[in-house]
Amino acid sequence: xxxxxxxxxxxxxxxxxxxxxxxxxxxxxxxxxxxxxxxxxxxxxxxxxxxxxxxxxxxxxxxxxxxxxxxxxxxxxxxxxxxxxxxxxxxxxxxxxxxxxxxxxxxxxxxxxxxxxxxxxxxxxxxxxxxxxxxxxxxxxxxxxxxxxxxxxxxxxxxxxxxxxxxxxxxxxxxxxxxxxxxxxxxxxxxxxxxxxxxxxxxxxxxxxxxxxxxxxxxxxxxxxxxxxxxxxxxxxxxxxxxxxxxxxxxxxxxxxxxxxxxxxxxxxxxxxxxxxxxxxxxxxxxxxxxxxxxxxxxxxxxxxxxxxxxxxxxxxxxxxxxxxxxxxxxxxxxxxxxxxxxxxxxxxxxxxxxxxxxxxxxxxxxxxxxxxxxxxxxxxxxxxxxxxx
Amino acid sequence: xxxxxxxxxxxxxxxxxxxxxxxxxxxxxxxxxxxxxxxxxxxxxxxxxxxxxxxxxxxxxxxxxxxxxxxxxxxxxxxxxxxxxxxxxxxxxxxxxxxxxxxxxxxxxxxxxxxxxxxxxxxxxxxxxx
Numbered sequence: 001x002x003x004x005x006x007x008x009x010x011x012x013x014x015x016x017x018x019x020x021x022x023x024x025x026x027x028x029x030x031x032x033x034x035x036x037x038x039x040x041x042x043x044x045x046x047x048x049x050x051x052x053x054x055x056x057x058x059x060x061x062x063x064x065x066x067x068x069x070x071x072x073x074x075x076x077x078x079x080x081x082x083x084x085x086x087x088x089x090x091x092x093x094x095x096x097x098x099x100x101x102x103x104x105x106x107x108x109x110x111x112x113x114x115x116x117x118x119x120x121x122x123x124x125x126x127x128x129x130x131x132x133x134x135x136x137x138x139x140x141x142x143x144x145x146x147x148x149x150x151x152x153x154x155x156x157x158x159x160x161x162x163x164x165x166x167x168x169x170x171x172x173x174x175x176x177x178x179x180x181x182x183x184x185x186x187x188x189x190x191x192x193x194x195x196x197x198x199x200x201x202x203x204x205x206x207x208x209x210x211x212x213x214x215x216x217x218x219x220x221x222x223x224x225x226x227x228x229x230x231x232x233x234x235x236x237x238x239x240x241x242x243x244x245x246x247x248x249x250x251x252x253x254x255x256x257x258x259x260x261x262x263x264x265x266x267x268x269x270x271x272x273x274x275x276x277x278x279x280x281x282x283x284x285x286x287x288x289x290x291x292x293x294x295x296x297x298x299x300x301x302x303x304x305x306x307x308x309x310x311x312x313x314x315x316x317x318x319x320x321x322x323x324x325x326x327x328x329x330x331x332x333x334x335x336x337x338x339x340x341x342x343x344x345x346x347x348x349x350x351x352x353x354x355x356x357x358x359x360x361x362x363x364x365x366x367x368x369x370x371x372x373x374x375x376x377x378x379x380x381x382x383x384x385x386x387x388x389x390x
Numbered sequence: 391x392x393x394x395x396x397x398x399x400x401x402x403x404x405x406x407x408x409x410x411x412x413x414x415x416x417x418x419x420x421x422x423x424x425x426x427x428x429x430x431x432x433x434x435x436x437x438x439x440x441x442x443x444x445x446x447x448x449x450x451x452x453x454x455x456x457x458x459x460x461x462x463x464x465x466x467x468x469x470x471x472x473x474x475x476x477x478x479x480x481x482x483x484x485x486x487x488x489x490x491x492x493x494x495x496x497x498x499x500x501x502x503x504x505x506x507x508x509x510x511x512x513x514x515x516x517x518x519x520x
Contacts, residue, residue, distance in 0.1 A: 159478045162475070166477060166495070167402055167405065167475045169496070170405050170497040174500055178500065207497060
């Protein structure tokens with residue numbers, strides 16, 4: 001047994017010191033020690049070196065255990081402090097334990113030293129471990145508070161920004177619409193009408209961008225609460241189809257909605273509509289005149305699978321991985337320019353994932369793409385009506 | 391409704407002008423206020439058929455005026471609608487919960503705005519929400 005022990009020995013008698021060292025060596029400690037017998041020496045030793053243990057005589061010509069304890073306290077160190085002294089009264093022993101000494105030994109009975117040292121070293125290690133744990137918990141708590149403060153700050157910032165952007169946008173969009181009301185603004189020449197259209201279109205685009213950014217940051221902050229309810233996917237799909245049909249007709253694109261009878265879905269209808277609208281309007285946007293867009297909804301019993309296939313521009317293999325990233329707009333320098341916020345697909349993916357589903361894409365550059373959304377269906381519940389379900 | 395008196399509280403001058411133009415275009419009389427004290431002056435002189443309140447207005451905000459009007463039996467039958475740029479998720483529900491009869495977010499769609507005003511003028515406080 002050879003346990004290294006860095007010992008600070010507060011003792012004026014060299015003989016007594018030697019006895020203590022001998023006893024410790026007998027117990028298996030490999031002692032490195034320094035002997036001090038004044039306040040100044042002890043303070044210097046505590047500052048200049050690292051110690052495992054202090055053993056102190058009770059009374060010395062120019063120092064004492066009580067003074068040594070005061071020096072140790074002043075240093076802020078938590079070292080085991082054991083008094084090794086000649087016979088002293090019980091009162092004195094109690095007083096020194098109150099002052100912070102961990103144990104008290106009489107020089108004639110040094111055989112107890114080994115166990116006392118071992119016990120106090122272990123107690124000191126436990127105290128250090130506990131302090132470390134408290135420090136770590138404190139740090140964790142602080143980090144958690146900081147994260148919460150940041151999140152609150154971010155929400156407040158977004159709310160303020162949303163308010164400040166919407167206020168002037170109200171005047172931009174509103175007055176543009178007023179300009180189109182002949183009874184209010186008077187007749188417009190064809191070119192003026194066209195310019196007002198441009199202002200309106202840009203204003204509405206800006207509004208979509210604001211809505212998408214706020215939506216996306218809400219999803220990221222985990223603040224989107226899905227309002228799930230039992231819904232019939234087919235009527236919802238038909239509804240979204242009716243919404244985008246004029247857009248397809250305007251672009252000369254054949255839109256086909258193929259939805260068989262589908263089992264009920266437990267989901268947030270507003271968000272499901274948003275997902276389908278994003279996929280369909282994207283497909284229409286990126287498909288040239290004369291092309292076609294097909295939405296096919298089916299089920300395998302475990303999930304609802306909605307595939308939106310277009311004959312559009314497609315996505316090249318190297319661009320596919322970036323497709324669902326925020327603000328990633330795949331732009332061909334030579335190709336046509338497409339309006340968009342660059343947030344639609346990122347948002348779509350998040351919303352699908354919030355529902356526990358997945359969205360995948362297969363695409364051939366120049367030939368078209370298929371986006372497939374899979375949403376888990378609840379397990380079939382025998383003998384229940386829709387109203388009776390949770 | 392043919393011609394109604396509408397209290398319009400809005401501190402942004404261009405938005406105030408826009409809403410006034412839209413309301414006057416449909417034949418209504420508009421009582422304009424850009425802060426709560428002007429609104430209180432109008433309310434001291436008479437009872438409007440409808441109140442359109444911005445939320446962030448000087449003098450305490452639209453919610454303060456809502457509480458004052460709801461505490462005064464003279465305005466028991468007057469629909470009070472929040473017209474606001476506060477449009478984060480939850481704002482609509484919160485404002486309806488504190489007692490607004492309707493909620494419109496800015497930027498408004500002018501056709502929808504006109505339709506909502508008529509709906510409240512015809513049906514009073516129980517007008518269905520779109």
